[in-house]
Amino acid sequence: MSQINEVLSALQLQGNFSNIIFATLLTILAYFIAIKFYRQSGQSPWLQPVLVAALMIIAVLQIPSLDYGMYKDGTGILDFLLGTATVALAYPLYKNLPLIKANLPAIVLLIVTGGVIASSVAITFAWLFEGSTTTILSVAPKSITTPIAIGVSEAIGGLPSLTAAMVILTGIIVAVFAPWMFRMLHIDDPMIKGMVMGINGHGIGTAAAFEIDMKTGAFSALAMSLMGIYIATFLPVVLTFFVSY
Known part of the structure; x- marks a missing residue:
C-alpha cells in the first residue's frame, strides 16, 4: 500500500480525483476536436492542434465555477505520460x-x-x-x-x-x-x-x-x-x- 501511495504522490494524484478526471477528459476531448479541425482544414498550419486545444481549454476555464488551479492539479498523470512518451522517438x-x-x-x-x-x-x-x-x-x-x-x-x-x-x-x-x-x-x-x-x-x-x-x-x-x-x-x-x- 505504501508503494502505491509513493507512486500516486510522484504523479501528484493524491489530491481530488474529480480534478484528475476533469483535467484528463477536458484535455483529451479538446485535443480530439482540435485534430478533427486540423485534418478537415487540410492540415492548415494556422490550426495547429496544440494551439487550438489550448484555446479551447482556456475558454472552458473561463466558466466561473472552474479555474486554472483546479485544472493544473489534475494534470499530474498527463505530465508523467508526457515525459515517458518521448521513449517512442x-x-x-x-x-x-x-x-x-x-x-x-x-x-x-x-x-x-x-x-x-x-x-x-x-x-x-x-x-x-x-x-x-x-x-x-x-x-x-x-x-x-x-x-x-x-x-x-x-x-x-x-x-x-x-x-x-x-x-x-x-x-x-x-x-x-x-x-x-x-x-x-x-x-x-x-x-x-x-x-x-x-x-x-x-x-x-x-x-x-x-x-x-x-x-x-x-x-x-x-x-x-x-x-x-x-x-x-x-x-x-x-x-x-x-x-x-
Missing part, C-alpha cells in the same frame, strides 16, 4: 542510424551553435524589453522540450509556468512557419529541415516534422533530444555564473 532514430552516423560532426555543430543562439536571442529580447531577472531566467530554456525546460527553469530560479508557456509558444511558431520558410528558401533536405525544427520547435516542432516525412521527423527528434541534454547541462552553470556577478 527511439524507433525512428534507430531506423535512420546510418545516416545519423554519417552526418554526426555536422549534427554536433548544429546543436552547439543552435543552442547558444536560441538561448542568447531569448535572453537578449527579454533584457531589451526590460524584463526582470526572473523573466530572463524563465525564457532562457524556451527551445527545449517542456519536461526538461521546466526542470531547468526551476534549477536556475525561473518561473516554470512562464517557461512552459514560452516553450509551447515557440513550438507553435516553428510548426506554423517552418514549413512555409522551407518552401520559400527551397530547402528540401530532410536532415536540415528536421534539425531546424527540433532545435527550435522541440516536441511540437517534432510532431510537425513527422507530418512532413519520417526522415525529417527522425532528425527533429534527434535534435530535440540532444538540445535537451545540452541545454540542461550547460545553461544552469552559465546563467548561475552570470547572475552571481
